[in-house]
Amino acid sequence: MAKGFIxxxxxxxxxxxxxxxxxxxxxxxxxxxQFSREDNEALRGVSREESFRRFLRGQRQLDDSTAKxxxxxxxxYYQDLIATTTPDDLLPGxxxxxxxxxxxxIKLGLGSASKNARMVLDGLQVEELFDVLGDGxxxxxxxxxxxxxxxxxxxxxxxxxxxxxxxxxxxxxxxALKAGMKCVGIGPKERVGHGHLVCNGLHELxxxxxxxL
Ligand code: BG6
Ligand code: MG
Numbered sequence: 001m002a003k004g005f006i007x008x009x010x011x012x013x014x015x016x017x018x019x020x021x022x023x024x025x026x027x028x029x030x031x032x033x034q035f036s037r038e039d040n041e042a043l044r045g046v047s048r049e050e051s052f053r054r055f056l057r058g059q060r061q062l063d064d065s066t067a068k069x070x071x072x073x074x075x076x077y078y079q080d081l082i083a084t085t086t087p088d089d090l091l092p093g094x095x096x097x098x099x100x101x102x103x104x105x106i107k108l109g110l111g112s113a114s115k116n117a118r119m120v121l122d123g124l125q126v127e128e129l130f131d132v133l134g135d136g137x138x139x140x141x142x143x144x145x146x147x148x149x150x151x152x153x154x155x156x157x158x159x160x161x162x163x164x165x166x167x168x169x170x171x172x173x174x175x176a177l178k179a180g181m182k183c184v185g186i187g188p189k190e191r192v193g194h195g196h197l198v199c200n201g202l203h204e205l206x207x208x209x210x211x212x213l
Contacts, residue, residue, distance in 0.1 A: 001211050002182065004156040004163040005101055006134075006149055008045070009112035011168030012186055012202070014089050014124055016082060016114075017044060023077035024055055027070060033059050044191075045169025047113050047142040048075070075116070082116060085123025093203025098129045101207050107131045109152040111165065111172075113142040132156055144171040146179035153181075164210055166202070167192065182213045 010016040021040040028035035035055060043051040052071050056062070062070065087095075098108060108130050110117060115136035121127040132155035139147040153163045165176035168186040173195045176183035184199065185192025192198055196213050199205055 002106070002162055002164045002213070004107040004109060004153060004158045005166065005210070006109045006111040006152050006163055006176075006181070007098075007166045008168060008172050009110060009114060009117050009120060011044065012091070012166050013094050013126070014085070014091055014120060016120060017168075019078055019081040020051075022081060023074050024051075026077050027074045028055070031060070031070070041191075045113060045143050045167070045171040047136060048115065050142075079116065079119070082120055082123065085120055087125045090124055090126065091201055091203070093201060093205075095126065095129075097202040097205065097207065098126065102129060104207055106207070107156045107158065109156060110134055111149050111152050112136065113148070143169065144174040144178070146175055149175055149179045149181060153179075164213065167195065170194075182210075184210060184213075 007013055010020065020043065021037060024040060025035055033056065042054045048071055052067065101108060109132035110130050111134045113136050117135035118133065132152050134148050134152040136142065138151050141147045149165055150160060153160045160180045164182040164184065165172065166184045166186060167173050167176060170191050173183050173185050173192050177194065183195040184197045184205065185195025186199060186201055189198055
């Protein structure tokens, strides 16, 4: 039976995907880059640098310092949006699910590609529920590489096979499966249908259902 649960942040615990979209869109409009809500889907779960590559899609060739300045600008727009995060921004059922798992002795970890994860957790006021925080600073290779989830499992002191990942991104489900972990996919089947269990959010799940995987 699983002894550790690893949660992605954006799209699982809170819905920051919309804020990432608005921040990229602002940069796109300022710089004359084509970028739609649909394009934003391809950025789900991957690192800021990979997101930027997908954002540009070869529309512009930039030297390294300009690329960094653009990413910094997007990040400052994003940080303006997440600055107002409060516990009301937790997705339905999240706090209840985390508390229920903790009461059952399950270790809880964060496995997020975001370098802003601690700032968001702070606003949500759930940081104290987690035993291990894996964010965009923890490892070099982020999702779909296995590194981040393996890093969190190591922090728990558990074998990877004792961990379950909760993910809303295709890249995140890929990473969990490659790591040899069970995975709950959150969102549409076309995106996360390769998870062991698929649902619309933690409000639809019980800890017992996940332990039965
Ligand atoms: C992930 C998001 O959680 O974090 C991605 O799903 C985002 O869309 C990535 O690109 C990196 O985020 P940040 O906050 O480090 O720019
Ligand atoms: Mg996500």
